[in-house]
Amino acid sequence: MNKQPIGIFDSGLGGLTVWREVHRLLPNEDMIYLADSRNAPYGEKSKQDIIDLCFKNTEYLLSKGCKLIVVACNTASTNAVAELRAHYSIPFIRIQPAIKPAALQTKTKSIGILATKGTLTSELFYENTKKFAQGVTVVEQVGNGIVALMEAGKMHSEEMELLLKKYLYPMLEMKVDHVVLGCTHYPFLIPQIKEIIGYQVAVLDTGEPVARQTRNILTQENLLNETESPGKQTFYVNKNPEVFQSFLDKFELNFKAEEIDF
Template sequence: MSAAPIGIFDSGVGGISVLREIHRLLPAEDAIYYADSGHCPYGGKPRQEIVARASTITEFLLARGAKLIVVACNTATIAAVEHLRATYPSPFVGMEPAVKPAAALTRSGVVGVLATGAALAGEKFHRLVAQHAGGVRVITQPCPGLVEQVEAGEIDTPRTLDLIRQYTAPLVAAGADVLVLGCTHYPFLRPQIQAVVGPQVRLLDTGEAVARQVRRLLERDALLNPQQRQGRVEWHTSGDPALFERLHRRLMP
């Protein structure tokens, strides 16, 4: 099993930002990536629909031999990861917005969180804030449309920049000096977001922390790939294969 691949899925291409961090930390690991672009975005969907999609994709990844599965989507983690852990024998790693490190870093006492509406509305997110943001003001900002811009490959277009300005302006105006990128699509917009908010605002995402957790679980179960070579990625999507190929080649050269 140590030579088996890591399974990774997201509502679309966002989880590639997590895959990049996993490959940076664990370069020998093979991976199977599933972009559920045919059902993206997950943000406005009922919980049971997201659970059903997550279960279907999990079964696909397990059938292809995945030794561990990363739910590389904040919305899917909130809706489905507890169900997946209770249903399937595989270890699962989910996403958690970087509220705890943001609360430790802020000097102004104000942290902004950019995410999908579904992720921000979830009980899991509210528990996270209650546990780790004592004494810090956490301002949340839903970002409808940003996921779709990344899915379309519209990374650096006027429409994307307009959305970024619209969503970050109230957070910066309120004094936030740390912004949490609470969706795996948003790290692909990091240069654009940083240019809009200025160098005095720190941007945090959780891709690196997820990669470290993947390494911990693989070490615990003696499942690290022992081979001394660059890991390969097997790509799958429920959406347009040609568009997905162009995007994954661009986002993970």
């Protein structure tokens, strides 16, 4: 199975921020990325709907022979990975908001979490906050509308600027010194976020830790592709392929996305 691909799925283009880090760390691995943009955003759906979509995505990636699946969506990770692991035998890598490092590093004892409703209301998020953020004020903010604007190609719109200010200014009033991005779409917005909150506030995402965990699990399971040739990168998207491609082009790697009916 070593030469079989790694599968990655997200509710759209956000997981590209995770794919980039995995590809950077494991350039010889073939990877298949599935963007379920037709059903974005996941964060506003019921838990059962999220689970059903995750099973559908997993079945598609398994049909392509994937040896491991990265669930590159915080909402999907916090709501469905336990069910996926119970049902399938292959490894699943999940994403969690970087609550622990933010809580360990804060000087003001106040951190902000910008995430989807599905992530913030999940049992896993509650458990991690309780475990790692004792004695720290956690300012939670649902990022309603952000993913929808990004998937519609409106990342640099006036609407986006107003939304970000609406969500981030209350965090600054609470003296946060770390803002945790609890959605893989959000790292694309880091330059805009820093313009609003200033560069003295740290912004944390989870792409690099997920890449390291992917490498660790592949190593433990003897699944690393040890060939020296560059891995093949395949991207599937089921809505707005031109928007997805515009974000993929930001990495300047000349990869092309394929639209599928999924």
